């Protein structure tokens with residue numbers, strides 16, 4: 061109880077910090093999203109992330125510490141390590157790349173079945189909605205089997221990191237997340 065009051069005061073005066081792990085297949089748009097969140101502008105980023113990038117961005121009263129992890133197959137076994145200490149996991153999906161949805165679902169299922177990640181809130185983002193031929197948000201929820209996830213808070217938004225679409229709504233959701241063990 062005392063701990064809660066202290067943390068409430070701390071947040072009131074200094075804002076809060078959120079540790080965010082961004083994962084998802086290569087080319088989904090994770091690095092682009094982080095750049096858009098940081099600058100509000102689209103930066104063409106065609107360089108695949110090797111290992112991870114770290115970026116800390118203040119949004120309103122929330123300092124978002126983002127671990128943007130490479131999505132290529134060789135980096136996926138490291139995802140759990142970054143997610144373990146995160147307050148929230150963001151899983152980015154390329155909503156236009158329907159051929160990769162099965163793999164994205166398998167990777168997500170594998171990730172959230174780690175006991176170390178139990179209960180950590182999950183935000184699934186369908187990205188690239190500025191392009192033609194994206195699946196609908198409802199289809200994304202079905203294809204990613206999100207309704208079957210019962211052990212944590214789950215949300216899904218359709219966004220465009222390129223056009224800055226729906227990013228504010230997504231940030232509102234993020235800012236309501238409670239820090240772990242706080």
Ligand SMILES: Nc1nc2c(ncn2[C@@H]2O[C@H](COP(=O)(O)OP(=O)(O)OP(=O)(O)O)[C@@H](O)[C@H]2O)c(=O)[nH]1
Nearest residue numbers: 086087088089090091092108109131188220221222
């Ligand atoms: N049209 C469109 N293109 C996007 C969007 N977001 C990212 N891209 C493009 O998709 C490609 C991959 O983006 P990245 O941000 O590098 O993808 P990533 O998920 O970080 O990839 P890895 O680091 O390999 O895991 C780049 O060419 C981006 O410009 C978007 O919202 N719309």
Ligand SMILES: [Mg+2]
Nearest residue numbers: 090091108109
């Ligand atoms: Mg990247």
